[in-house]
Amino acid sequence: MHNPSIRVVGYTDMSRRSVLDLFHPAVAEWFTRAFSSPTTPQLLGWPAIARGESTLMLAPTGSGKTLAAFLWCLNRLMFSPAPAPASRCRVLYVSPLKGLASDVDRNLRAPLEGIASVARAQNVAIAAPAIAIRTGDTPALERARFGREAA
Numbered sequence: 001m002h003n004p005s006i007r008v009v010g011y012t013d014m015s016r017r018s019v020l021d022l023f024h025p026a027v028a029e030w031f032t033r034a035f036s037s038p039t040t041p042q043l044l045g046w047p048a049i050a051r052g053e054s055t056l057m058l059a060p061t062g063s064g065k066t067l068a069a070f071l072w073c074l075n076r077l078m079f080s081p082a083p084a085p086a087s088r089c090r091v092l093y094v095s096p097l098k099g100l101a102s103d104v105d106r107n108l109r110a111p112l113e114g115i116a117s118v119a120r121a122q123n124v125a126i127a128a129p130a131i132a133i134r135t136g137d138t139p140a141l142e143r144a145r146f147g148r149e150a151a
Contacts, residue, residue: 019043022050024079026119026126027071034114039064046072066093066107074112077129078119091129104133 019038020028031038038046041059045068048055057065073091093104108131119126134146 019046022046023071023075026079026122026124027075027115030111030114030118031071033118034111039068041065042068042071045069066103067111069093070107071111074108074115074129078112078115078126079124082127104131 019042020031023031039059040063041057042064045055045057045065049069049072055069057068059065070091070093077091093108112129112131116126116128132146134143
């Protein structure tokens, strides 16, 4: 829940609706279908992320930090024209625990599928990003492939 007493440097008082206006309409529609409202880390983080600022979100587990970062990445990857292969956007999510790989499914794959579904229903073209997970158990050949070609 949003706490109006929290003030952050550079924070603008964006409403729940206006913060979603930062996203492509298909992303905003998916979010409003999936969630009742943005969390405080999302309300505070998305404007800074949208401006291209390095953003650190410090909040309790389950407060929406990972989705806040992943959703903006999906927004850009799916709806912005792809640059030349050598300079394409890459997203690297580093988790301290192998068990947190479930974050990838909950906060990356599920939104990707949901947003793609909304975009298809609206006849909006998307670029579907490739997703790969590497853990300590990833075979050496696959790890080497990651070094040669992005996911």
